[in-house]
Amino acid sequence: MLYLTCPNCGRRTVEEFRYGEIPAIPESITDPDARDLDRGFMRTNPFGPSVERWFHDYGCRRWFTVTRDTSTDEVL
Amino acid sequence: MNEFVESRVRLTWPDRLRSEYDVVILGGGGHGLATAYYLATRHGIRDVAVIERGYIGSGNSGRNTTVIRANYGVPEAIRFYQRSLELFQGLEEETGRWIMHKEKGLLWIAHTEMGLRAERARAALNQAYGAETVFIGPDEIKEICPQIDLAGGGRYPVMGASYHPRGATARHDRVVWALAEGAMQNGVEVHQNTTVTGLKLSGDRVTGVKTERGDISAGVVMMALGGQVTMVASMAGLRLPIRSHPLQAFVTNHYQPGLDAIVASTELLFYASQTARGEILIGAEIDRQPSYSYRSSYGFLSSCAGRALALLPFLADLRVLRQWAGICDMTPDYSPVMGPTGREGLLVTTGWGTWGFKAIPAGGEAMAQLIATGEVPELIAPFGLDRFARDLPLSDRGSAGTQ
Numbered sequence: 201m202l203y204l205t206c207p208n209c210g211r212r213t214v215e216e217f218r219y220g221e222i223p224a225i226p227e228s229i230t231d232p233d234a235r236d237l238d239r240g241f242m243r244t245n246p247f248g249p250s251v252e253r254w255f256h257d258y259g260c261r262r263w264f265t266v267t268r269d270t271s272t273d274e275v276l
Numbered sequence: 277m278n279e280f281v282e283s284r285v286r287l288t289w290p291d292r293l294r295s296e297y298d299v300v301i302l303g304g305g306g307h308g309l310a311t312a313y314y315l316a317t318r319h320g321i322r323d324v325a326v327i328e329r330g331y332i333g334s335g336n337s338g339r340n341t342t343v344i345r346a347n348y349g350v351p352e353a354i355r356f357y358q359r360s361l362e363l364f365q366g367l368e369e370e371t372g373r374w375i376m377h378k379e380k381g382l383l384w385i386a387h388t389e390m391g392l393r394a395e396r397a398r399a400a401l402n403q404a405y406g407a408e409t410v411f412i413g414p415d416e417i418k419e420i421c422p423q424i425d426l427a428g429g430g431r432y433p434v435m436g437a438s439y440h441p442r443g444a445t446a447r448h449d450r451v452v453w454a455l456a457e458g459a460m461q462n463g464v465e466v467h468q469n470t471t472v473t474g475l476k477l478s479g480d481r482v483t484g485v486k487t488e489r490g491d492i493s494a495g496v497v498m499m500a501l502g503g504q505v506t507m508v509a510s511m512a513g514l515r516l517p518i519r520s521h522p523l524q525a526f527v528t529n530h531y532q533p534g535l536d537a538i539v540a541s542t543e544l545l546f547y548a549s550q551t552a553r554g555e556i557l558i559g560a561e562i563d564r565q566p567s568y569s570y571r572s573s574y575g576f577l578s579s580c581a582g583r584a585l586a587l588l589p590f591l592a593d594l595r596v597l598r599q600w601a602g603i604c605d606m607t608p609d610y611s612p613v614m615g616p617t618g619r620e621g622l623l624v625t626t627g628w629g630t631w632g633f634k635a636i637p638a639g640g641e642a643m644a645q646l647i648a649t650g651e652v653p654e655l656i657a658p659f660g661l662d663r664f665a666r667d668l669p670l671s672d673r674g675s676a677g678t679q
Contacts (some may be wrong), residue, residue: 202569202571202573214573215573215579240664240667241608242517243608252565270568
């Protein structure tokens with residue numbers, strides 16, 4: 201079960217939070233000829249550590265940043 | 277109990293991995309094995325190796341909720357899934373194996389005015405494109421499935437449903453074994469416990485795969501890798517519009533057969549059916565965060581069970597036996613991706629999200645035809661990877677499980 205630690209409210213289960221996406225696709229892997237394709241459809245799908253934004257929906261209602269290992273759901 | 281004489285499944289495992297095959301299929305799940313099966317039986321292409329990291333059916337082919345239906349939201353998808361539904365109906369006869377296929381009928385229930393409009397539209401569209409679906413009212417729903425509480429626990433009154441009488445279930449392991457056996461009997465080699473470490477490239481062309489047990493050259497490499505496709509595609513420098521999310525499901529203990537229909541509700545975000553063993557199988561929506569973790573959560577179990585109780589109050593007396601998660605490869609338009617990848621020698625069948633099991637025979641048949649003829653079959657042409665670049669997505673979120 202995935203627990204996240206909100207900087208304001210402490211450790212809570214994932215159901216209290218809203219997943220806020222991974223920040224934009226890094227420029228380094230973006231194909232300059234396919235910017236629209238990337239913006240519209242492409243996603244990163246990291247296996248391993250991933251820097252993400254989360255929103256504490258049923259708590260302080262603030263955004264915070266989490267590094268999570270997507271292969272284990274462990275928060276790093 | 278069944279009309280087939282049950283005998284040991286004749287799986288013949290090869291002892292050594294050769295260094296060259298005409299076709300190499302990555303992933304020994306339903307889609308990979310179905311492609312191998314149809315290549316061998318329909319097209320006479322038998323120099324085929326299926327490479328599987330674990331054991332066959334150990335990934336999402338063993339983690340799905342086994343519903344077979346064709347009532348989708350875009351004409352291209354309805355045609356495709358209708359073909360799959362028909363192939364499933366004949367699969368026992370074709371393979372000579374009992375896959376526990378059972379036609380049950382699927383009720384997709386609406387609890388609000390908006391839900392009613394969606395179900396009416398679903399019925400009209402599917403009826404028009406050949407996947408028998410009718411809109412029915414509460415009285416008929418009660419007749420088809422007497423366990424449903426028409427008051428919906430007071431909060432989710434049952435106002436109507438789209439009814440898909442050809443909706444069915446089958447035993448997922450048996451589907452995998454039937455296809456594996458059929459493929460092996462026709463000369464296909466299935467290599468278990470073989471991890472792919474890379475792809476062999478010559479310029480832009482994919483010429484084979486590298487595995488822990490040695491390199492293989494191949495005329496065609498096909499990726500049928502639920503949950504792992506992003507990593508393998510990146511070995512060829514290929515990016516896919518895929519994000520992998522877990523989907524959780526659970527079963528109750530075994531009980532006497534009684535829930536005959538498959539019951540689904542978009543607004544309550546769950547679907548339920550009774551398995552051949554008597555377990556009530558309940559599944560739901562993907563988790564919002566992408567992840568490759570198979571761990572399931574108590575938070576999901578309690579909230580999903582609560583929602584299921586609103587519609588099926590008899591569940592309150594049952595006990596939960598087991599809970600698990602599978603990994604769903606989600607595309608931005610909630611439709612699968614099948615066909616060429618833009619890299620010569622590399623094909624892909626992916627984006628199977630929450631609708632992979634029901635597509636196994638049609639997906640395998642079409643991919644086998646593509647490999648054999650080199651031409652994309654008309655049935656799957658709209659599902660090509662290039663549809664995103666051409667801005668022709670097949671938006672079908674409303675048909676994705678309980679979305």
